[in-house]
Amino acid sequence: MDIQLPQIIFQVINFGVVMGALTYLLYKPIQKLMDERASRIVEGQSAAEAALAQKANLDESKRKIEREAEKKAAILIEEAAKKATEIKREAVEKARVESQAETSKLKDQWQIEKHQLTQDMRQEMIRAVMTVTQKVIGVKLDEKTDAKLIGDELSKLMK
Amino acid sequence: MEEVIVTTARNLTKIEIVTVEKLIHQRFSPTAALKLVVDPAVIGGIKLRFGSEEIDATVLTKLATVNQQLLKV
Numbered sequence: 001m002d003i004q005l006p007q008i009i010f011q012v013i014n015f016g017v018v019m020g021a022l023t024y025l026l027y028k029p030i031q032k033l034m035d036e037r038a039s040r041i042v043e044g045q046s047a048a049e050a051a052l053a054q055k056a057n058l059d060e061s062k063r064k065i066e067r068e069a070e071k072k073a074a075i076l077i078e079e080a081a082k083k084a085t086e087i088k089r090e091a092v093e094k095a096r097v098e099s100q101a102e103t104s105k106l107k108d109q110w111q112i113e114k115h116q117l118t119q120d121m122r123q124e125m126i127r128a129v130m131t132v133t134q135k136v137i138g139v140k141l142d143e144k145t146d147a148k149l150i151g152d153e154l155s156k157l158m159k
Numbered sequence: 160m161e162e163v164i165v166t167t168a169r170n171l172t173k174i175e176i177v178t179v180e181k182l183i184h185q186r187f188s189p190t191a192a193l194k195l196v197v198d199p200a201v202i203g204g205i206k207l208r209f210g211s212e213e214i215d216a217t218v219l220t221k222l223a224t225v226n227q228q229l230l231k232v
Contacts, residue, residue, distance in 0.1 A: 127226075154175075154182055157182055157216075158181075
């Protein structure tokens with residue numbers, strides 16, 4: 001086997017030309033595509049991480065809002081319970097006061113009516129007694145008694 | 160002429176009239192005349208009226224006074 005130098009040189013040059021052409025026409029575009037793909041993957045990962053972080057933030061915010069809402073709800077419930085208790089107490093107190101006032105009013109009214117009735121009965125009795133007395137005196141005041149009565153009055157007036 | 164109205168439940172006797180006249184002349188006027196009025200409604204006693212002055216000693220007035228006093232109680 002003999003070595004032909006021109007053939008070897010030709011082969012080397014041919015190989016170089018093919019290498020250059022392949023490098024320029026195939027390797028670089030593929031490399032570029034690969035870089036772009038890697039870049040897109042990185043971007044996608046970053047976006048996914050950002051989305052996850054955002055989701056975590058949103059979840060945290062949601063939990064925070066829920067906790068605050070629960071706290072506010074608890075406060076509102078407590079305030080409502082206090083207010084209800086206060087309203088109930090006030091209503092009971094008002095009812096008690098009104099009841100006492102009504103009882104007192106009825107008692108006073110009853111006392112007034114009782115007093116009035118007693119007075120009426122007393123005056124009626126006095127009138128009856130006076131009427132009877134006048135009748136009895138009118139019938140039984142004889143001349144002698146009347147004369148004595150007049151005499152006594154005149155004696156008093158003469159003094 | 161001055162007049163004293165004397166009201167009683169019955170007619171006065173002469174002695175009573177004299178006594179009344181004496182009282183009137185002594186108390187009201189020596190020249191006053193008597194006008195005797197009989198009113199059984201006064202029940203008993205005597206009432207003298209001389210002008211605006213009145214002395215009421217009738218049983219009716221006494222009863223009325225007692226009645227008023229009792230009603231005030």
